[in-house]
Amino acid sequence: MLAGEAAARFELVNEYLSHLLDRNYSPATVRAYGYDLLAFCRWLTEQDLNPEAVTTNVLLDxxxxxxxxxxxGRPGPNVVTMDGQRVDRYAATTINRRLAAISGLFTFAGLRSPDAKNPVPRGREARWMVAGERSGMLAHTTRRRKPRSALRLREPKKLPVALSASDAATLVGSLRTWRDRAIAGLMLWCGLRSCEVLALDVKDVDIGGRWVTVTGKGAKQRRVPLDPDVASVIDVYLLAERPESTSERLFLVAKGPHRGQGLTPAGLRTIFRYHRELTGVRGGNPHAFRHTFGTVLAEAGVDLAVMQALLGHAHVDTTARYVHLAPAHVKAEFDAARERLRTQNR
Structure with missing residues (x-):
């Protein structure tokens, strides 16, 4: 929530953030929107403007x-990426998220006052149907298309970056506690997000039946098969290493004044940062393990719908990105096609 001397001018922002919490939005999403709207309110204060005075021209400015x-904190304007983009600028995704937060704010204002005009112009529909949706084969995955603002910036479509087998083995091999190995295993061999791992309770893990009940984005639950090696590591962690605690969380802080409390995202990032520096695996962040899991599934030729269920994606388009990440599978299919052509031409 916004606080300070100028907070009274932007009471609408606090009401909007409370509205998002009431609608069961993720606390992380509400926090991100709060910071985005804080930046917008600071800019309005510099321009001596109130939210009621915002027009499309103001938004363009x-x-x-x-x-x-x-x-x-970033290098100066003389440092650029390989594609010529300056690294001291905000990414298009960051600016578009700020625009989404502002659009939601004024949509909420319209609910309060129907006569209020939304300064964020509506654009064309966000996405087209893919071929499978048009033909009916993927009709069950079709989402209602929503118009996006015409002010949105073009975003580069980047593929997820996976770890090589050697890098993944090196990083996992450097972990010294059963807890850290279990966390890495759940992301690398079960495909869980780091936030999903940290949100696990002891009762969510069925070691005997080898299932994990995962609560993902939007509080959506799914059941994921538990790798037998990971199940063994979790079992040892519960029996020999997990500190006594009243907390129901599976993974707890092992040392220090917060011993027995749930491990936090900051604590998990610290663990991986230390082991990245120790091993020299530069891309060894928690989410890279999940990307590696998705890539391995794609290279093994796992059905797209099964991959979607395992990864907990809301739409199959997100899962389809991993198919493009399977160079070994693509190369094998390419070589097989060339061999068939050569055989036919003989």
Missing amino acids: YLKACREASVP
Whole structure:
């Protein structure tokens, strides 16, 4: 929530964030929107404007300011990426998320006052149907298409980056506690997100039946098969290493003043940062393990619907990105096609 001397001018923002919490939005989403709207309110204060005075032209000025702003702590304007983009600028995804937060704010204001005009212009529909949806084969996955704002920036479509087998083995091999090995195993061999791992309770893990009940984004639950090796590691952790605690969380802090409390995202990032520096595996962040799991499934030729269920994706389009990440599978199919052509031409 916004606080301070100028907070009274932006009471609408606090009401909107409370509205998102009431609608069961993720606390992480509400927190991100809060920071996005805080940046917008600070800019409005510099321009001596209130939310009621915001027009489309004002939004265009704000987006221009976002594109031209420098990010503190990054190298100067003389440092660019391989594609020529300056690294001291906000990414298009960051600016678009700020725009989404602002759009939601004024949509909420319209619910309160139907006569209020939304300064965020509506654009064309967000996405087209894929071929399978048009033909009916994937009709059950079709989402209602929503119009996006015409002010959105183009975002680069980047594929997830997976770890090589050697890098993954090196990083996992450097972990010294049963807890850390269990966490890495759940992400690498079961495909869980780091936030899903940290949210696990002891009762969510069925070691005998080898199932894990996972609560993913939007509080959606799914059951994921538990790898037998990971199940053994979790079993040892519960019997020999997990500290006594009243907390129901599976993974707890082992040392220090917070011993027995649930492991936090910051604590998990610290663990992986230490082992990245120790092993030299630069891409060894928690989410890279999940990307590696998805890539392995794609290379093994697992059905797309099964991959979607295992990874907990809301739509099959997200899962389909991993198919493009399977170079070994693609190369094998390419070589097989060439061999068939050569055989036919003989």
